[in-house]
Each structure stands twice: as structure tokens, then as C-alpha cells.
Amino acid sequence: MPQGNFAAKGERMFVPLTFGAALLMMVTSTVCWGSWANTYKLTRNYRFELFYWDYALGIVLTSLVLALTLGSTPHSSASFLNNLRSADGSNIALALVGGAIFNIANLLLVAGIELAGLAIAFPLSIGIALVVGVVMSYGLQPKGSPALLAAGVALAIAAVVLIGKAYGQLPSSGRAVSRKSIVICIVSGVLMGSFAPFVTRALTAGHALSPYSISVFFTAGALLCCLVVNVYLMRRPLSGEPVGFAGYFSARPSYHTLGLLGGAVWGLGTVFNFVAASLTGVAISYAIGQAAPMVAALWGVFVWKEFAGANMKAKAYLAAMFVSYVLALTAISYAYQAA
Numbered sequence: 234m235p236q237g238n239f240a241a242k243g244e245r246m247f248v249p250l251t252f253g254a255a256l257l258m259m260v261t262s263t264v265c266w267g268s269w270a271n272t273y274k275l276t277r278n279y280r281f282e283l284f285y286w287d288y289a290l291g292i293v294l295t296s297l298v299l300a301l302t303l304g305s306t307p308h309s310s311a312s313f314l315n316n317l318r319s320a321d322g323s324n325i326a327l328a329l330v331g332g333a334i335f336n337i338a339n340l341l342l343v344a345g346i347e348l349a350g351l352a353i354a355f356p357l358s359i360g361i362a363l364v365v366g367v368v369m370s371y372g373l374q375p376k377g378s379p380a381l382l383a384a385g386v387a388l389a390i391a392a393v394v395l396i397g398k399a400y401g402q403l404p405s406s407g408r409a410v411s412r413k414s415i416v417i418c419i420v421s422g423v424l425m426g427s428f429a430p431f432v433t434r435a436l437t438a439g440h441a442l443s444p445y446s447i448s449v450f451f452t453a454g455a456l457l458c459c460l461v462v463n464v465y466l467m468r469r470p471l472s473g474e475p476v477g478f479a480g481y482f483s484a485r486p487s488y489h490t491l492g493l494l495g496g497a498v499w500g501l502g503t504v505f506n507f508v509a510a511s512l513t514g515v516a517i518s519y520a521i522g523q524a525a526p527m528v529a530a531l532w533g534v535f536v537w538k539e540f541a542g543a544n545m546k547a548k549a550y551l552a553a554m555f556v557s558y559v560l561a562l563t564a565i566s567y568a569y570q571a572a
Contacts, residue, residue, distance in 0.1 A: 246311055246445075247303035249512050252569055258509040259521040260562075265502025267528025272495035274537065276488050281343050282467045283481045284492050289336070289456045289463075291496020292503065296448040299504045304445025316443045324435040328447045331431030332454025337462055338362070338424035339455075341417050344471035348414035355526050356397035357415070358422040360390045365426025366519045373433045376514030377568040385564035388557050389524055395554035396530050402547035403539065417471060432507065433515040444507040451507075452500060513569050520565050527558045 238254035249255040273284050300313040309315065338358075345354040367386050371379065432451065435442045442450070467476050502522070510518035530551065533539040540547060 246306050255509040255512045258505040259518050262502035262506035262522045263524050264528050265498050267525035269495040269499040272491040275491055279488050280476045285463055287489050287492025288496040289459045291493040292452040292500035293456050295497045295500030296452045296504055300445040300449050311443050313445050316446045319440050320442045321439045324442045325450050327431045327435040328450035329454035331428040332451035333458035334424050334428040336455035336458040338421050341421035345418040345421055347472040352397045352401035354418050356394045357418040359393045359526055361422025362425035363390055363523050366429035367516045369430040370433045371516035373430055374437055374514045377517050378571040381564050381568035385561045386520055388561035392554045392557035393526055395550050396526050399547045399550035402544055429515055429519045444511045448504040448507050517569050524558055
């Protein structure tokens with residue numbers, strides 16, 4: 234990577250100066266967002282509500298470590314600690330609320346997958362999230378060509394739908410889909426898209442937060458939200474039987490390690506996405522980051538062998554999905570460069 238692609242605002246803060254560098258960070262965020270769930274797959278008969286406590290702690294610790302290293306410089310107002318002193322309290326509140334909204338959306342998405350399956354939950358929830366997040370973020374921070382950005386989002390949504398079609402061809406995918414599961418997926422999608430405008434405002438309004446500062450408060454908001462929402466879901470789960478904290482404390486140490494690792498992977502992707510957004514705008518970085526289901530599908534194909542023995546129609550849907558994603562990435566990249 235050429236040294237000139239990244240530089241410091243002040244001295245050492247790690248931020249992209251070129252779109253190529255920002256694109257690398259955004260693609261990294263996509264990989265992270267599409268990969269963290271593998272850590273949960275490595276647990277056996279462990280409830281997601283319990284796994285989520287370590288996961289939420291992991292995202293906070295990761296964002297804090299990155300803010301105190303890559304996001305810090307002694308003599309710059311943009312440094313993490315200096316930025317905290319100068320930023321508007323309203324922007325801190327926006328970042329906290331954005332994190333809480335994401336957390337609820339993520340928990341509902343997992344419940345939607347359990348109730349309706351990947352074939353329904355992914356296209357419905359992530360498709361809605363893409364449209365809501367990009368449209369609302371672009372309205373607040375209009376960076377990039379709207380026509381090319383819209384084309385990129387449409388292609389990304391097509392890719393998500395094709396993922397659902399591919400999973401729908403698997404023999405084990407057939408299940409009754411209730412109205413409750415559809416509602417959960419829709420609410421998850423709306424909320425998943427709604428956190429992006431909060432990040433946009435916190436990054437641009439008044440005495441703004443730096444992307445590293447936003448990451449810290451965003452993940453802190455997610456963790457604080459768990460104290461209410463995850464406790465409620467443990468007592469009244471949307472799927473399965475109620476679960477208590479005894480299961481968390483009796484879990485294998487490796488399960489706690491996997492939870493922290495999953496949070497670290499997702500946290501790294503989040504920080505990189507927000508840092509890239511400081512150059513490209515949140516609408517573009519969010520659109521690329523939300524292509525994470527494509528990465529998850531790659532894990533499913535090559536590692537978890539979910540499509541072993543799948544029919545030709547499933548494989549055709551997968552091939553079309555990857556083509557749509559590459560075209561979406563290309564269109565969104567040109568959307569920034571054409572501005």
C-alpha cells in the first residue's frame with residue numbers, strides 16, 4: 234500500500250486520503266461484518282442471547298483500543314481524547330442512540346433467521362436496511378452521484394435477494410413462515426437502516442465527533458442497550474425457551490473467548506467503515522459495508538459446506554449473486570468518483 238494513501242489529521246491519526254484507501258477499508262468492513270458470526274457457529278447448543286454478552290463487550294473493547302492507538306495523536310484536536318473534550322454532547326448522544334438502534338436490529342435479525350430462515354430473513358431485513366440507510370444518510374450528507382449510488386444499491390439488493398433464492402433451494406430450508414417472523418424481519422430492516430443517519434449527524438453536525446470517537450460511543454450504546462433488551466429477550470425470547478445467567482457462567486471458557494473474538498471482528502469492521510465514511514460519506518460506506526451477506530455466503534459455500542450437493546439452480550443463484558455484488562461495488566465506487 235503506497236504510503237500516501239493514508240495519513241494523519243494532525244500527526245498520527247490513521248485516516249484514508251484517497252478513495253482507493255477508503256475502499257480498502259470499506260471492503261475490510263464488509264469482510265468483518267460478514268465473518269463475525271462464524272465465531273457463534275463454532276459454539277454448540279449455546280444460546281445466542283448468552284453469546285451476545287461477550288460479543289457486545291468485544292465490540293466496545295476493540296473500538297476503544299483502536300481509538301487510543303490509530304485514533305490518537307498528542308497535539309491534534311481530532312485526537313480521540315481531545316475530540317471528546319470539544320465535541321457537542323448532542324453528537325455523543327446521537328452515537329449512543331445509533332448503537333442502541335443497531336443492537337436491537339441485530340438481535341431481531343438473529344431471531345428472524347431462526348424463525349423464518351436465511352432465505353426469508355436476509356433479503357427482507359438487509360434489503361430494507363440498505364434502502365433506508367442509504368437514502369436517509371444521503372439526504373443528510375449528499376456525497377457522490379445519486380444515480381450511480383442508486384444503481385449500486387439496487388444491484389446490492391438484487392444480490393441479497395439472490396442469496397435468499399440460493400438458500401431457498403436447499404432441502405433443509407423449507408419451513409412455515411409466520412406473520413410474526415415477517416414482522417420481526419421488517420422491523421429489523423428498518424432499524425438496521427435507521428442507525429446510519431445518527432452516525433452521519435454525529436460525524437458532520439456542529440462540533441462533530443471523529444470517526445474513532447463515534448465508534449466508541451456507538452459500541453457503548455450497543456452494550457448499554459443489552460442491559461435492557463438482551464435481558465428482556467433472555468426472559469421472553471422470540472424463539473426458544475427462556476434462559477438465565479447460570480448458562481452464561483457455566484459456559485466453556487472457549488465460548489466466552491469466541492464471543493469476544495466475534496465482537497472484535499465486528500468492531501474492527503465498524504471502526505474501518507466509520508473512518509472510511511469520513512472521506513466518502515456515510516451513504517457510500519454503509520452501502521458497501523451492508524454487502525456483508527455476500528461474505529457470509531462465501532463462508533457458507535467454502536467452509537461450512539452449506540451448499541454441498543445443492544442443485545444447479547442454487548449454484549446459478551449463487552453465481553448471479555456474486556456478479557451482482559461485484560457490479561454493485563463498481564457502481565458505488567464510480568458514484569463517489571463521479572461526484
